[in-house]
Amino acid sequence: MNVEQLDIRSxxxxxxxxxxxxxxxxxxxxGEVEIRxxxxxxxxxxxxxxxxxxxxxxxxxxxxxQRSGRLFNRLSEGDIFGYADLLRSNRRVRYPVSAIxxxxxxxxxxxxxxxxCEEDDxxxxxxxxxxxxxxxxxxxxxxxxxxxxxxVRKLITxxxxxxxxxxxxxxxxxxxxxxxxTCVLVVDVTETQSAYTFTGRDGxxxxxxxxxxxxxxxxxxxxxxxSPDTAVGEVMSRKLIVTQSDESxxxxxxxxxxxxxxxxPVLHRRQPVGVLHLSDIVRxxxxxxxxxxxxxxxxxxxxxxxxxxxxxxxxxxxMVADGANSEMVCRALATIGRAFTQRLLELAEAELGPAPVxxxxxxLGSMAREEPTINADQDNALVLDDSxxxxxxxxxxxxxxxxxxxxxxxxxYAYCKGDVMATNPRWRxxxxxxxxxxTEWMDEPNGERLLHSSIFFDLAPVHGEAPMVESLQxxxxxxxxxxxxxxxxxxxxxxxxxxxxxxxxxFVMEQDGEHRKSINLKRRGTAPLTDLVRVHALACGSKAQxxxxxxxxIAQTKLLADGVTExxxxxxxxxxxxxxxxxxxxxxxxxxPDNSIDPENIDSRExxxxxxxxxxxxxxxxxxxxxxxxxxxxxASKGAAQPGGNASSRSRR
Amino acid sequence: xxxxxxxGSTRPNWPDYMAARAQQTQVPRxxxxxxxxxxxxxxxxxxxxxxxxxxxTTGLDGNRHDIVSVGVMPFTLSRIRPxxxxxxxxxxxxxxxxxxxxxxxxxxxxxxxAPDFASIIDELLTVLAGRLAVVHYxxxxxxxxxxxxRERLGDGLLMPMIDxxxxxxxxxRQPWWARLRRWAGRPMASIRLHESRQRYHLPAYTGHHALxxxxxxxxxxxxxxxxxxxxxxxxSALWR
Numbered sequence: 024m025n026v027e028q029l030d031i032r033s034x035x036x037x038x039x040x041x042x043x044x045x046x047x048x049x050x051x052x053x054g055e056v057e058i059r060x061x062x063x064x065x066x067x068x069x070x071x072x073x074x075x076x077x078x079x080x081x082x083x084x085x086x087x088x089q090r091s092g093r094l095f096n097r098l099s100e101g102d103i104f105g106y107a108d109l110l111r112s113n114r115r116v117r118y119p120v121s122a123i124x125x126x127x128x129x130x131x132x133x134x135x136x137x138x139x140c141e142e143d144d145x146x147x148x149x150x151x152x153x154x155x156x157x158x159x160x161x162x163x164x165x166x167x168x169x170x171x172x173x174x175v176r177k178l179i180t181x182x183x184x185x186x187x188x189x190x191x192x193x194x195x196x197x198x199x200x201x202x203x204x205t206c207v208l209v210v211d212v213t214e215t216q217s218a219y220t221f222t223g224r225d226g227x228x229x230x231x232x233x234x235x236x237x238x239x240x241x242x243x244x245x246x247x248x249x250s251p252d253t254a255v256g257e258v259m260s261r262k263l264i265v266t267q268s269d270e271s272x273x274x275x276x277x278x279x280x281x282x283x284x285x286x287x288p289v290l291h292r293r294q295p296v297g298v299l300h301l302s303d304i305v306r307x308x309x310x311x312x313x314x315x316x317x318x319x320x321x322x323x324x325x326x327x328x329x330x331x332x333x334x335x336x337x338x339x340x341x342m343v344a345d346g347a348n349s350e351m352v353c354r355a356l357a358t359i360g361r362a363f364t365q366r367l368l369e370l371a372e373a374e375l376g377p378a379p380v381x382x383x384x385x386x387l388g389s390m391a392r393e394e395p396t397i398n399a400d401q402d403n404a405l406v407l408d409d410s411x412x413x414x415x416x417x418x419x420x421x422x423x424x425x426x427x428x429x430x431x432x433x434x435x436y437a438y439c440k441g442d443v444m445a446t447n448p449r450w451r452x453x454x455x456x457x458x459x460x461x462t463e464w465m466d467e468p469n470g471e472r473l474l475h476s477s478i479f480f481d482l483a484p485v486h487g488e489a490p491m492v493e494s495l496q497x498x499x500x501x502x503x504x505x506x507x508x509x510x511x512x513x514x515x516x517x518x519x520x521x522x523x524x525x526x527x528x529x530f531v532m533e534q535d536g537e538h539r540k541s542i543n544l545k546r547r548g549t550a551p552l553t554d555l556v557r558v559h560a561l562a563c564g565s566k567a568q569x570x571x572x573x574x575x576x577i578a579q580t581k582l583l584a585d586g587v588t589e590x591x592x593x594x595x596x597x598x599x600x601x602x603x604x605x606x607x608x609x610x611x612x613x614x615x616p617d618n619s620i621d622p623e624n625i626d627s628r629e630x631x632x633x634x635x636x637x638x639x640x641x642x643x644x645x646x647x648x649x650x651x652x653x654x655x656x657x658x659a660s661k662g663a664a665q666p667g668g669n670a671s672s673r674s675r676r
Numbered sequence: 677x678x679x680x681x682x683x684g685s686t687r688p689n690w691p692d693y694m695a696a697r698a699q700q701t702q703v704p705r706x707x708x709x710x711x712x713x714x715x716x717x718x719x720x721x722x723x724x725x726x727x728x729x730x731x732x733t734t735g736l737d738g739n740r741h742d743i744v745s746v747g748v749m750p751f752t753l754s755r756i757r758p759x760x761x762x763x764x765x766x767x768x769x770x771x772x773x774x775x776x777x778x779x780x781x782x783x784x785x786x787x788x789x790a791p792d793f794a795s796i797i798d799e800l801l802t803v804l805a806g807r808l809a810v811v812h813y814x815x816x817x818x819x820x821x822x823x824x825x826r827e828r829l830g831d832g833l834l835m836p837m838i839d840x841x842x843x844x845x846x847x848x849r850q851p852w853w854a855r856l857r858r859w860a861g862r863p864m865a866s867i868r869l870h871e872s873r874q875r876y877h878l879p880a881y882t883g884h885h886a887l888x889x890x891x892x893x894x895x896x897x898x899x900x901x902x903x904x905x906x907x908x909x910x911x912s913a914l915w916r
Contacts, residue, residue, distance in 0.1 A: 029761075029887065029888060031758065055759060056759075057757050057758075058757075059755055060895050062899070082878065082879040083877065127895065130755070226847045226904060291877075
């Protein structure tokens with residue numbers, strides 16, 4: 024038998040895990056291969072169908088879907104699938120597979136697959152560890168998130184919408200609406216085959232002649248006063264910039280930027296197989312966190328959600344390794360945290376039934392500022408509609424809060440030690456009560472109220488009636504600038520935690536007087552900074568929650584001297600980054616991430632920057648005392664310095 | 677000798693033809709082959725046992741040239757098993773020209789030691805029996821098979837075949853077929869097979885090897901049926 028003539032063996036020999044197989048095993052596999060052709064769009068494997076062979080893609084491409092219908096993997100020439108199912112005892116298909124291109128499959132019979140697994144450790148390790156995904160990971164870690172190595176076809180998620188040039192604009196628009204597409208490709212039949220034609224399903228030759236985007240409907244149709252009956256061919260762009268499906272994402276992006284287009288038709292040979300949009304690339308760039316968010320929204324129980332929490336850490340480490348700045352990392356973590364919360368609320372509503380009165384679930388503190396770190400606790404509360412009647416509705420919202428807070432705890436967001444959670448009846452109140460709380464805190468501040476203000480005045484809606492929380496934000500922004508006593512008291516509190524200037528003598532004097540070899544970068548760095556930024560933000564009536572956004576608002580006023588907001592921004596970014604890297608290192612070493620940094624582990628350059636950052640905070644704290652002085656009982660003007668008002672805070676140092 | 681009414685639009689009645697030949701032929705091996713008949717004309721192509729077949733020859737004229745190699749590949753629409761394929765290099769009774777040597781990569785030395793076609797007839801007929809033959813450009817395989825067997829056994833062999841090239845011509849409704857008949861030059865044939873495959877995004881194979889081309893033809897038919905027919909199409913709508 025001359026099977027070696029058939030190209031089967033030489034083809035497989037190029038691809039993992041066959042490339043490392045000894046000749047005898049490869050001969051055996053190639054000799055037993057069976058072949059079948061599948062048309063693009065056909066289903067190759069249906070969920071739960073029995074499977075008795077390993078599938079090898081000789082040519083073409085397939086997609087694998089999760090139960091929810093979400094894309095799980097996309098495979099092409101030389102890739103294998105079905106091994107995970109073959110390794111399971113019941114040998115049934117878990118993820119359905121369909122062809123996205125015309126595909127030629129080599130089947131390797133199950134008994135041959137087993138025998139090879141038995142005889143070759145590398146091969147069995149490859150299939151047991153899910154080789155394909157491993158490949159993707161390595162590809163992603165190479166260079167800038169794999170833009171150079173990822174092929175365009177990986178980003179294509181569906182067939183392009185196509186119309187003939189004679190189609191009316193209205194029909195084309197309807198087709199775009201129905202398919203939720205942002206463009207249509209314009210194609211026409213031609214008589215002869217040429218370098219520009221492709222063969223349609225009908226066997227005729229077609230040629231891609233143009234493209235019409237949603238932007239064109241504005242600029243070329245509406246602005247030009249074209250009637251809806253106009254033929255698409257009259258207004259389409261004929262300037263066609265295309266890319267090939269095996270081109271790198273990087274090249275495709277360059278092509279879009281160079282030609283100033285946002286839509287790039289993707290061809291497989293000459294056949295249009297999809298359209299790449301600039302946003303697809305952006306999405307690919309932040310793939311890990313967004314993929315996780317997608318995943319969060321398709322889980323159906325809190326237990327399933329909890330299983331995703333290790334991925335949060337993996338994604339966090341990868342982002343840090345990819346060189347993301349603290350703002351990007353924190354925003355991603357905030358998005359993920361909010362997604363968990365939101366999904367838990369959806370699940371709670373599914374279990375408990377719809378809410379009896381409107382409500383808004385809000386997050387507080389670092390999550391609201393979009394500055395959580397990987398070890399953030401949960402801080403949340405419930406704002407209820409004023410029609411809330413405890414006798415009738417309390418049980419519902421109590422159960423809802425418990426469902427969400429327990430779920431969050433299972434997902435890695437520890438219960439708040441200060442009991443700032445929706446499970447606390449005090450923080451599960453109608454809007455009117457919240458307004459009263461906030462007004463009282465600002466009108467008559469005391470120790471506890473100030474502490475609450477520093478948590479609750481960073482607030483953001485997550486689920487439900489967002490306007491309720493927005494009205495609270497409005498209230499704070501309106502009242503705070505007019506409450507000098509409150510601001511002065513909050514300013515004084517903001518100085519309770521001081522930066523560790525003593526750090527530079529190689530040890531740190533903590534407040535309890537003990538010498539410690541580590542500093543807590545949150546307590547002594549980022550937290551004092553966010554505290555003092557909050558005071559200024561409240562004073563200038565900013566509704567921003569994020570510290571960087573608050574600094575932007577503060578910079579618009581004359582509250583701080585020129586350059587100070589810039590210095591604070593830099594200090595915040597640097598300290599956050601040191602803390603984030605420290606946490607990523609801890610996770611990679613299998614340790615629990617925390618906020619404590621050993622000065623011994625900081626190199627001299629970092630030390631220098633940290634010193635600058637701590638000094639910036641220290642100076643800004645001193646300025647607080649000067650800027651927000653306690654007015655005299657009868658309401659002295661805000662600007663008048665009252666040295667006596669600082670006595671208590673000074674003694675604290 | 678029974679005649680095939682294949683002129684015009686009338687489809688050949690292959691079962692009747694085979695039955696008649698089984699009665700009429702004087703050659704026992706052919707009589708037993710014909711007696712096995714062919715497939716039920718109404719059998720859906722998706723259930724049909726098929727066999728792709730390809731010859732490499734010393735030239736294009738079945739009466740002047742001879743077969744150099746034979747590749748056969750039994751298959752169905754759901755599976756092709758290359759392990760079941762057979763391939764023979766043969767010693768042509770007629771001269772192997774230098775051109776065809778260069779073309780088929782089969783050398784004079786190779787064919788010098790090769791057996792005559794007569795020695796494979798029995799095995800070849802065993803593979804073909806009960807299966808519907810699938811070829812790319814049936815004029816060549818049909819003519820050469822008929823001539824080679826007639827020369828060795830004293831009686832010819834005709835049988836139904838699906839021609840993937842003619843399916844392709846039908847599909848594209850181009851006046852190719854008329855031109856194809858007139859085309860001289862078997863070298864074009866492999867290129868045509870390759871081009872047809874490209875339309876279905878089938879991979880490129882190095883051609884001019886009878887076994888490779890029989891596999892290529894089998895894959896092409898799988899693709900053509902999915903694109904233009906379906907698994908329920910009766911074989912009689914496809915064979916000629």
